[in-house]
Amino acid sequence: MSESSAVLRVHAADTVAVALRPIAAGEVVTVDGQTVVAGIVIAQGHKIALAGHRVGDPVVKYGLPIGRATAAIAPGDHVHAHNLATALAGEVAYEARPADSAASMPDADGSGPRWQGYRRSDGRAATRNEIWILPTVGCVGLTAEQVARTAMDRHGGLIAAGRIDGIHAFAHPHGCSQLGDDLDGTRAALAGLAANPNAAGVLLLGLGCESNQLDALIAAIPDHARGKVRQLSSQSAGDELAEAAALVDAMVAEAARAEREELPLSALTVGLKCGGSDGFSGLTANPLLGRFADRLAAAGGIPVLTEIPEIFGAEQALLERAVDEATFAAGAALVNRFKRYYLDQGLPVSENPSPGNIAGGITTLEEKSAGAVQKAGHAPLASVLDYGAQASVAGLALLEAPGNDAVSSTALAAAGATMVLFTTGRGTPLGFPVPTVKVASNRRLAEAKPHWIDFDASIALDQGAEAADAAFLSALLAVASGRKTVAESHGQRAMAIWKRGVTL
Structure with missing residues (x-):
């Protein structure tokens, strides 16, 4: 530069x-x-x-x-x-071309930065030790939130002592009046969330008559995570609030025995996300994430990139970093499948950027995409994941999800991310199921909204990339080790599911 x-x-x-x-x-x-x-x-x-x-x-x-x-x-x-x-049109016949970056991942030797996390019985690592209540259907979403609130009151002492990090319910409006792939998507997202390492225990709270039945949802959860899951059907229970409280209390008692331990950088799975981008996002905040993603991938960790519509126009360079032909083909198919999703609705694939993006200086989707893919750095593309699938291969992963902040961030948590790094030039207060680190692309936003922002990436312009990278790594390791993000401190935690089909 x-x-x-x-x-x-x-x-x-x-x-x-x-x-x-x-x-x-x-x-x-x-x-x-x-x-x-x-x-x-x-x-x-x-x-x-x-x-x-x-x-x-x-x-x-x-x-x-x-x-x-x-x-x-x-x-x-x-x-x-x-x-x-824009010069974008429809689907593209991508051709694999050799690229120097498409080399095998370097071996991770476990040296380098360390953080304090929870090692779960399946070998995965968590940044938080929480109990999650996941409703199978929107009808019991408010009940789930009531159960979580009362449990937080009962176990306030354990939370204050750091024995557990919280008890949270994640309500959503779906799980019934859905069919086929649409219902499967809801089930996959909830199953992925239930498997997230940050949840030491999970209560699946059902109603009873919904399309998203508990037995099918349990079957969708990966085998390694089912042991921590409890279930309750509200229609079958006597006093569902009392029965839910008893299940949560038992999970809290078990979770409170966990201890943080020193872990290597390679133990992290981190989601990469941008929202409310501006003309600085691709200059400061997204490259900052990209350099961290490169370091994480090189160490053997997993950075996960999503928001597929926001790589349109820049996808060829990303796909050329695939580690093999199968990964290239899977990535190309994912991008074209998403373009077909737009075209089948009679919409152009370039129906982006947003009004806020335009006001901030971004003109076309190609420009937005070229800035957005900076979050993925230059690491080889090691895996391609369907919506709701789990990230398990070391190196950069590409995850199927749209650009919507809540939907894509929830998808990252469902894929196993235990932190989401969220860059923004316009700002947003919202956080998601896992710690969400808000990274401002410009100083004006960071100074105006300290109650939204965790890190000011504009220091890269004043102090240089090396200084910014060092400060950012220190901040991320602190969050991974238990320091609350601003969104966590303000109770800003929500989820959203990608709804694609008809509603009955």
Whole structure:
């Protein structure tokens, strides 16, 4: 990256730069020895042209085309929705091409950073020691929350003493009036959540007459996790609140015997997520996650990337990092399957970015995707996961889920992530079933919303990437070892399920 005090050029091939601060009309800016004069006021995070473009010419950022010029663009012009549009269409016949990064994963020797976590009986590691109550259906969602609240009151002493980290219910509106693959998806997400290592014990709370029957849900839970699961059908119970309380109390007593122990970085499975992105997300926060993801993958841990619609336009470079042809084919099929999901609804695959993204300086889906995939660093792509599947192969995993914050973050937790790293340029208070580390892409957000944000990635611009990486790793290890995220401290924990079918 080359930068002046006003703009930043991400890649040597880029034909645009990003304004690091508002640029006045007529202001002269210099990057890589090239001088351009701003034609109009250019807002922070927005793009200024470094080269002339004719109509139809590709505009390049991150070294990748992010769309085509819809009008003539002169050096110094503001480049945005008025003169830049997507070039995305439909499905693509991807071709595997050899890439240096598609090498085998280095052996993890267990050296390096350590953290304090819980080693479960199945060998997986947890960052939290909690009891989760998962309703099979929306009809008992409020009951599940009532059970959790009263249990938190009963066991406040154990929580305060650090013997357990909490008792939480995750309500949702689904589980009935669903058919086929749609019901299967709900069941898979709940089964994955039940298997998450952060839940030392799980109560599956059913109603009794729902489509998502308890026996089928239990059968969907991986074998290694079923021993920690208890179930209760509310219609079959006498006093369901009393019976649920007794089951929770027994799980709390068992969980309270667990002790944190020193664990290697390789024991972590971490979700990578962005939401409310801006023009800085791909410059500061997402590359910060990418460098951590590279370090985690190299150590033998599992970084998990999702939000498939938000890699459209940048997927070829990601797929070329696949460790073998089967993984490449699985990733390509996943991307095209998601594009077909859009096309079957009569929608363009480029129906993105959001209004907030656009206001923050992102113009096309290609631009958003090129910034979003920075979260995955340069690690080889080791596995491709269906929605609800478990991450188990060391190295970068690509997970099927949409871009919606709550849906994709829940999918990451269902895949086994014990932390979610969530970058944002616009900000959001919401957290998810596992500790959600909010990473601001710009200082203005970090200073305005300290009750939302855990880490300010903009320090990479002032102090350099090495300093930012060291501070970020220290913060993540502290969270993994028990320090609450801001979202946890404010009770911001929720889940959402990907609803795809008809409702009866």
